[in-house]
Amino acid sequence: MKDCCSHKERKKNQFIGNKINIALAGNPNVGKSVIFNQLTGLSQTIGNWPGKTVEKMEGHLNFLGHNINIVDLPGIYSLSAYSLEEIVSREYIASDEVDLIINVIDATNLERNLFFTFQLLELKIPIVIAVNQMDILRKRNKDINFEMFEQIFKVPVIPVVAVHGVGVYQLLEEAIELIYEHKFNPHKKEHRKKRRTHHHHFKIKHMYPKLELNTSSRELFQFPDLSPLLSFGKEVEEKIQLLEDNIEQNIGDTEKYHYPSRFIALKLLENDREIEKLISKDIHNSEIIKTSKDYRKNLEEYHGEEISTIISSEIYQNINKIIDSILIIDTRKETKKQSITDIIDHLTTHSILGYVILALVLIGIYYFTFIIGDFLGGLVDQLYTYLSTDIDTSTVAGKILWEGAVGGFFGAVGGVLVYVIPFFLLIEILQDSGYLPRAAFLLDKFMHVLGVHGKTIITMILGFGCNVPACAGCRIMETEREKKISIALTSLIPCAATMVVVMGLVGEYLGIGFVGLLFLINFIVIIFVGRILNKTMPGECTELIMEMHEYRKPNTRVIIKQTWVRTREFVFRSLPIIILIGILLEVMYIFSVLESVNIILTPITVFCLGLPAVTGIFLIYGILRKELTFALLEVLAVSIGVGSVSLLLSPIQMFVFSLVTMLYIPCFATIIIIAKQTNWKYALQISLLEITIAIIIGSIVNWGYFLIVNF
Numbered sequence: 001m002k003d004c005c006s007h008k009e010r011k012k013n014q015f016i017g018n019k020i021n022i023a024l025a026g027n028p029n030v031g032k033s034v035i036f037n038q039l040t041g042l043s044q045t046i047g048n049w050p051g052k053t054v055e056k057m058e059g060h061l062n063f064l065g066h067n068i069n070i071v072d073l074p075g076i077y078s079l080s081a082y083s084l085e086e087i088v089s090r091e092y093i094a095s096d097e098v099d100l101i102i103n104v105i106d107a108t109n110l111e112r113n114l115f116f117t118f119q120l121l122e123l124k125i126p127i128v129i130a131v132n133q134m135d136i137l138r139k140r141n142k143d144i145n146f147e148m149f150e151q152i153f154k155v156p157v158i159p160v161v162a163v164h165g166v167g168v169y170q171l172l173e174e175a176i177e178l179i180y181e182h183k184f185n186p187h188k189k190e191h192r193k194k195r196r197t198h199h200h201h202f203k204i205k206h207m208y209p210k211l212e213l214n215t216s217s218r219e220l221f222q223f224p225d226l227s228p229l230l231s232f233g234k235e236v237e238e239k240i241q242l243l244e245d246n247i248e249q250n251i252g253d254t255e256k257y258h259y260p261s262r263f264i265a266l267k268l269l270e271n272d273r274e275i276e277k278l279i280s281k282d283i284h285n286s287e288i289i290k291t292s293k294d295y296r297k298n299l300e301e302y303h304g305e306e307i308s309t310i311i312s313s314e315i316y317q318n319i320n321k322i323i324d325s326i327l328i329i330d331t332r333k334e335t336k337k338q339s340i341t342d343i344i345d346h347l348t349t350h351s352i353l354g355y356v357i358l359a360l361v362l363i364g365i366y367y368f369t370f371i372i373g374d375f376l377g378g379l380v381d382q383l384y385t386y387l388s389t390d391i392d393t394s395t396v397a398g399k400i401l402w403e404g405a406v407g408g409f410f411g412a413v414g415g416v417l418v419y420v421i422p423f424f425l426l427i428e429i430l431q432d433s434g435y436l437p438r439a440a441f442l443l444d445k446f447m448h449v450l451g452v453h454g455k456t457i458i459t460m461i462l463g464f465g466c467n468v469p470a471c472a473g474c475r476i477m478e479t480e481r482e483k484k485i486s487i488a489l490t491s492l493i494p495c496a497a498t499m500v501v502v503m504g505l506v507g508e509y510l511g512i513g514f515v516g517l518l519f520l521i522n523f524i525v526i527i528f529v530g531r532i533l534n535k536t537m538p539g540e541c542t543e544l545i546m547e548m549h550e551y552r553k554p555n556t557r558v559i560i561k562q563t564w565v566r567t568r569e570f571v572f573r574s575l576p577i578i579i580l581i582g583i584l585l586e587v588m589y590i591f592s593v594l595e596s597v598n599i600i601l602t603p604i605t606v607f608c609l610g611l612p613a614v615t616g617i618f619l620i621y622g623i624l625r626k627e628l629t630f631a632l633l634e635v636l637a638v639s640i641g642v643g644s645v646s647l648l649l650s651p652i653q654m655f656v657f658s659l660v661t662m663l664y665i666p667c668f669a670t671i672i673i674i675a676k677q678t679n680w681k682y683a684l685q686i687s688l689l690e691i692t693i694a695i696i697i698g699s700i701v702n703w704g705y706f707l708i709v710n711f
Contacts, residue, residue: 019060019069021097022175025089025120026104027113028075029437031132033057034162035104036072037561039172063172071098077112079119080272080308084480087274093123094258100126100175104160107137107144110327114319115312121153121230122263128174129157130167136552143328152229152322163432163555232314235302239295240265246288251279268292269299270307341551348438358439362461365426369469373419380414396590404586408579417575420469421567427458427473428562432554450527451534452477456486463493467670475677485533487674488686491666492526494519497626501661505633505654509646514655522662525693608695609656610702612649622661623668629661652705656698664694 024032040059057072073092074085093101103120105113120127131144149157156174160167231237243265251257257264257278267275269292276289296307303310347353384407391402430436436455444454455477463470470490477483494502506514587593598605601616615633622629633645649657665687666674675683 019067020176020179021099022068022070022172023093023098023101024070024072024104025093025101025116026075027077027106027116030075030104030106030113031160031162032072032075032104033562034555034558035102035130035132035160035168035171036070037558038162038165038168040070041561063169064176066176068172076116078116079123080267080270090274091258093120093125096258098125099179100128102128102130102171102175104130104132104162107131107133107159108140110323111316111319114322115315117153118230118315118319121155122260122266124260124263126175126178127155128171128178129153129155130160130162130171131157132160132162134159134166135161135164141330143330145326145328149326152325163552163558229318231318232311235299236269236310236314239269239299243268243288243292243295246291250288265292266311269296270311271296344551345438348435349441354438354442358442361430361435361439362458365423365458365461368426369419369422370466372422373466376418377414380410380418384410384414399590400583400586404583405579407586408583409575413575417567417571419466420472421563423469423473424567425559425563428559429554432552432559432562434551450489450530451485451537452482452489452530456482456489459486459490460493463490463495464499466497467491467493467495467666468673471666471670471673471677480678481537484678484682485530485537487677488533488689489526489530491670491674491686492522492529492663492690494522494662495626495667497667498662501626501629502658505645505649506658509654510651518655518659518662521659521697525663525697529689529693604695608699608702609660610706611653611657615657619660619664623665626661626667629657633657652702656702659701660694660698662694663697664691666690 024036026032036057036059040061059070059072061068061070071092073089076086076089078086079090079093080086092098101120103117105117117129129149131146131149134144137143144159146157146159156178158167158171158174160171162168232240240262244261247261247264251261259267259275264275264279268279268289271293280286280289299310300307305313348357388402392398427436430439436458439458440454442454443457447454447456450456456474459470459473467490470493471487474483474486474490477486502515502518506518597620598613598616601619602613605611605616605619606613615629618629618633633648645654665671671683671687674686
């Protein structure tokens with residue numbers, strides 16, 4: 001009887017109980033992360049893709065007896081290799097690790113979202129389409145004919161309202177059914193239709209036995225014939241077919257490249273460098289690449305446009321026909337009068353009032369973050385002071401353990417974490433309500449001068465309070481390039497600790513006019529660094545494309561989950577490093593290792609900057625906390641009997657010392673955050689760049705003043 005089994009059945013019986021791997025893929029801001037959080041809860045891990053700096057979100061759950069692993073891919077608009085995120089997503093989707101894709105699309109923006117869906121279908125991988133934001137679409141007196149949708153695409157299409165959990169678990173039901181059957185059965189529409197009436201929880205039996213996998217489910221998956229749907233016009237299709245035949249004749253099975261032959265042919269025609277690199281490893285494929293270039297040239301000459309435009313226009317023609325077939329517009333209902341959300345939308349994007357509201361929102365973020373942070377930080381400091389009264393720190397071990405380790409922990413919690421949590425909480429509220437895209441839109445044009453999106457202004461404003469949560473907030477940027485530039489610019493913002501030095505020295509003794517001059521220099525440096533990074537960093541500043549969703553009431557559960565996801569990386573990864581560095585600095589202080597630093601730094605502090613030699617050690621301590629530089633100056637003034645910092649430093653020395661403190665390097669907690677957001681190499685590069693800028697500008701001011709006064 002076993003011999004009578006089909007080859008497919010034998011393979012199915014070979015499966016052994018491993019995980020079902022599902023990838024969430026879609027454009028940015030379509031609700032992928034909300035679905036991810038709804039499904040996985042707190043069973044999530046955050047890391048980077050192997051060898052890449054792109055963040056990887058992975059979660060696990062047990063559903064209907066199946067162990068499911070879900071990966072939330074970076075939000076991208078296409079599978080073209082234009083950005084690192086696109087390359088990472090495409091490579092993972094094409095790998096044998098993925099059993100199925102859940103393609104999340106926005107019901108209110110079908111045209112652009114379906115463009116990505118078309119590209120996913122070309123990969124011939126099991127797919128379930130999740131149509132999110134259905135509640136918003138229906139408020140606009142529109143709906144979708146899901147039966148027609150499924151007939152056209154020949155894959156399961158599920159209506160979803162992610163923020164309320166509607167349809168989310170049904171996605172997993174469809175995924176399990178699709179993987180188990182290894183093909184989509186169009187005759188089960190009625191069964192699906194009934195299941196769609198369920199919402200948050202699905203009380204269903206285990207309809208399918210536990211999957212047992214030791215082979216990729218793709219080997220058994222019978223992908224439907226979508227050739228009429230995925231058509232690019234006669235001329236383009238002719239070239240694709242010729243290239244595909246060429247590939248199959250010369251390469252044969254393209255499984256080693258993980259891409260179907262048609263997909264490879266299409267990408268070669270589009271001049272995809274990554275695909276060219278992939279197949280050029282085999283020297284006999286050079287003729288295929290040459291042929292694709294000839295075909296591309298012929299098509300561009302025939303159509304008078306670039307190949308990317310030709311193919312995109314063909315896809316959008318098909319998409320528009322599909323939308324006409326599936327989109328239902330209820331013309332019987334009267335168009336509602338302008339709603340409150342419409343009024344708010346108009347005000348927050350107004351050419352004048354929009355900026356006023358934005359300024360108020362940013363000020364509100366600043367004050368909320370630091371009022372809450374200062375209050376909680378004060379309680380933490382009081383607790384540490386109270387506990388310290390009963391601790392013996394007279395011994396070396398006592399000092400290292402309590403002041404170094406425990407003090408480092410309390411310092412990280414009371415000086416950083418209490419600000420990080422309120423900031424991320426507000427960012428999530430603004431994101432979920434729909435305001436964040438509008439704020440970014442207003443400032444996008446100005447921020448493009450610096451090579452970043454309008455979103456960066458939010459983190460830069462927060463930087464005036466603390467650079468740590470501000471740099472951590474740069475993770476909201478879509479691309480690695482923009483995140484790196486945003487971090488560099490944000491780290492140059494003078495934080496509250498730096499303001500203690502500026503106001504304590506320059507503000508107190510030289511006046512507010514010189515404080516303004518310091519900020520002017522700092523602002524010029526930020527523009528300079530932004531322009532340099534924009535010109536030198538590989539890649540280009542992409543246009544800001546964001547969904548302008550309707551304003552809606554934020555979902556408390558989603559906000560709390562997202563805030564925790566953003567915060568826990570600091571708790572579990574950065575906090576231990578801060579404690580270790582605190583111990584190291586305490587050891588160096590106890591054994592007076594840092595005193596020799598004054599001698600080493602004399603050529604810079606005395607000759608270049610014109611400062612007293614003792615300030616070298618103060619600048620080193622400033623890496624721990626910037627306000628320590630000013631505090632130690634006051635201690636020194638008292639200890640040598642001059643009583644006042646004004647008698648210790650001349651006016652020009654005060655100005656130069658404050659300027660260098662403002663520019664020279666972020667605190668070590670910020671450096672750690674930069675390293676975690678990017679890598680240690682980039683964190684050190686930023687630190688060295690800022691030290692160099694601070695020394696050069698400080699030297700110019702010092703020697704410029706000297707020359708003016710003496711000559």
